[in-house]
Amino acid sequence: MRGLHWFRADLRVLDNTALYAAFKKCDVLFAVYIITPKTWQRHDAAPAKVQFILNNLVCLSEQCRKLGIPLLIRQCDYFSECPKVLSTLCKEFNIDTLFYNKQYEYDEMRRDQMVLKKLGDKITVEDFDDQLIMPPGTVLSQQNCPMQIFTPFKKVWLKKVSETEAWKPHAPIKRSYQMTTTPDPVPSSLENFNCTINLELWPAGEKAAQKRLQKFCHDSIEKYHEQRDFPSIEGTSQLSPYLAQGILSPTQCVQAIVETLNHSSFDKIQENIGAATWLSELIWREFYRHIMFFHPEICRYKPFKKNTDNIPWRYDENDFKNWCEGKTGFPLVDAAMRQLNQTGWMHNRLRMVVAMFLSKTLFLDWRMGEKYFMQHLIDGDLAANNGGWQWSASTGTDAVPYFRIFNPITQSERFDSSGDFIRQYCPELAHLNNKQIHNPYDRGVSPNSLNYPKPIVNYDQMRKKVIAEFKNMGIR
Numbered sequence: 212m213r214g215l216h217w218f219r220a221d222l223r224v225l226d227n228t229a230l231y232a233a234f235k236k237c238d239v240l241f242a243v244y245i246i247t248p249k250t251w252q253r254h255d256a257a258p259a260k261v262q263f264i265l266n267n268l269v270c271l272s273e274q275c276r277k278l279g280i281p282l283l284i285r286q287c288d289y290f291s292e293c294p295k296v297l298s299t300l301c302k303e304f305n306i307d308t309l310f311y312n313k314q315y316e317y318d319e320m321r322r323d324q325m326v327l328k329k330l331g332d333k334i335t336v337e338d339f340d341d342q343l344i345m346p347p348g349t350v351l352s353q354q355n356c357p358m359q360i361f362t363p364f365k366k367v368w369l370k371k372v373s374e375t376e377a378w379k380p381h382a383p384i385k386r387s388y389q390m391t392t393t394p395d396p397v398p399s400s401l402e403n404f405n406c407t408i409n410l411e412l413w414p415a416g417e418k419a420a421q422k423r424l425q426k427f428c429h430d431s432i433e434k435y436h437e438q439r440d441f442p443s444i445e446g447t448s449q450l451s452p453y454l455a456q457g458i459l460s461p462t463q464c465v466q467a468i469v470e471t472l473n474h475s476s477f478d479k480i481q482e483n484i485g486a487a488t489w490l491s492e493l494i495w496r497e498f499y500r501h502i503m504f505f506h507p508e509i510c511r512y513k514p515f516k517k518n519t520d521n522i523p524w525r526y527d528e529n530d531f532k533n534w535c536e537g538k539t540g541f542p543l544v545d546a547a548m549r550q551l552n553q554t555g556w557m558h559n560r561l562r563m564v565v566a567m568f569l570s571k572t573l574f575l576d577w578r579m580g581e582k583y584f585m586q587h588l589i590d591g592d593l594a595a596n597n598g599g600w601q602w603s604a605s606t607g608t609d610a611v612p613y614f615r616i617f618n619p620i621t622q623s624e625r626f627d628s629s630g631d632f633i634r635q636y637c638p639e640l641a642h643l644n645n646k647q648i649h650n651p652y653d654r655g656v657s658p659n660s661l662n663y664p665k666p667i668v669n670y671d672q673m674r675k676k677v678i679a680e681f682k683n684m685g686i687r
């Protein structure tokens with residue numbers, strides 16, 4: 212059999228379900244990655260994310276070469292042209308079977324349907340669930356329905372996984388091929404995706420991802436529950452860009468947890484609070500993908516809770532610009548936005564703080580923030596990003612109640628009490644003491660003495676207004 216593996220968000224050779232299936236079946240194997248810049252632009256892909264993909268393709272090509280698989284690179288503008296690209300490739304290399312791992316986003320699923328239609332009966336298409344430990348449809352309520360609340364979802368997820376071997380990665384492949392054609396060079400950059408972020412923080416390749424995973428498990432996982440909320444501490448794994456592009460699989464993560472806990476069983480994870488808390492985050496990742504699969508309207512700018520579509524959000528360009536640039540006059544919010552702008556990544560606690568600040572203090576449409584995040588995040592991922600934004604804006608499933616609004620100053624005092632994180636990203640505030648730094652002008656600092664904006668809104672007034680607006684709409 213002559214096979215073609217189509218890499219998409221699974222940029223690794225280890226523990227890759229479709230690639231392993233191709234290995235088992237094919238006498239000759241090719242691989243392809245299709246670059247689709249216009250669709251990526253339409254999807255608001257951040258230049259950092261695109262550059263990260265390109266950097267990873269270089270490593271992937273090398274890994275494939277070692278296995279005797281040439282990685283071919285093709286480029287077309289839009290997803291809609293992928294069927295033609297693949298059909299031409301299949302003819303050129305006399306392919307009879309196409310392999311790929313499923314993606315669950317609306318446009319990606321539509322693209323795959325078009326591919327199936329185009330290749331039709333000439334080429335066999337084999338697709339696989341690979342992105343999640345428990346794919347959509349495998350975690351259902353007692354009534355056999357998709358679940359919409361995280362805690363019961365997690366309970367069923369844990370039960371199902373512990374009853375199966377789903378959490379175990381595939382055994383490594385032993386096989387390799389004779390290379391029959393030369394791999395294509397990977398473009399070093401792409402027009403219209405000019406990355407200005409230093410990607411040294413995000414070394415490419417599955418080896419780098421594995422190294423980061425091992426380091427996190429070794430140094431931090433047992434303290435994860437205590438440290439994960441403090442942005443000045445490196446208490447989280449920073450693996451999100453690798454998980455988003457499939458450079459690392461969730462099963463590899465769970466395997467690493469089990470190995471860290473002295474090769475105990477999956478069930479034992481629950482006995483270690485740090486490891487159990489981290490596993491819970493991986494389950495949130497799965498939960499939001501299930502939600503996206505069963506509610507594709509969230510990929511089309513619709514809120515999960517339909518009645519929140521009528522909320523009279525504001526669209527004030529100035530406030531939005533200040534939020535984007537980290538000039539709101541609320542130090543923690545500003546430091547967080549500058550972290551995003553400078554590194555392409557933001558700590559989870561801060562994502563919640565700035566998302567809630569945009570939607571429930573500035574009362575701007577959460578979709579403006581969701582889009583800005585996608586345009587800047589190196590780990591931009593539709594399901595997790597949309598889930599996080601709708602949670603914060605109280606428009607999503609299992610979202611925070613509308614009247615629970617994070618106070619950016621209290622959050623700052625609690626999670627950056629020493630002001631270290633603020634000092635790193637707002638150097639103009641670095642000389643202030645630990646009390647002043649969270650809210651300078653209310654703590655006796657004269658506006659003339661600082662080159663830092665005054666708060667652009669009155670938090671208490673906006674809080675009252677926003678709660679009233681939600682109440683008026685009859686939202687619970």
Ligand SMILES: Cc1cc2nc3c(=O)[nH]c(=O)nc-3n(C[C@H](O)[C@H](O)[C@H](O)COP(=O)(O)OP(=O)(O)OC[C@H]3O[C@@H](n4cnc5c(N)ncnc54)[C@H](O)[C@@H]3O)c2cc1C
Nearest residue numbers: 447448449450451492496559562566591592595596599600
């Ligand atoms: C408004 C908002 C937007 C977000 N946008 C994204 C996004 O575009 N891409 C993204 O990967 N995550 C997103 N998240 C979730 C979370 O903030 C990041 O996954 C996390 O900060 C990544 O850092 P880490 O790898 O150190 O996470 P860790 O704490 O080490 O967690 C391990 C992994 O679990 C997953 N994960 C953790 N928290 C969540 C969560 N709440 N929802 C879904 N998956 C989670 C990620 O894959 C992460 O790498 C968003 C959260 C919010 C509140």
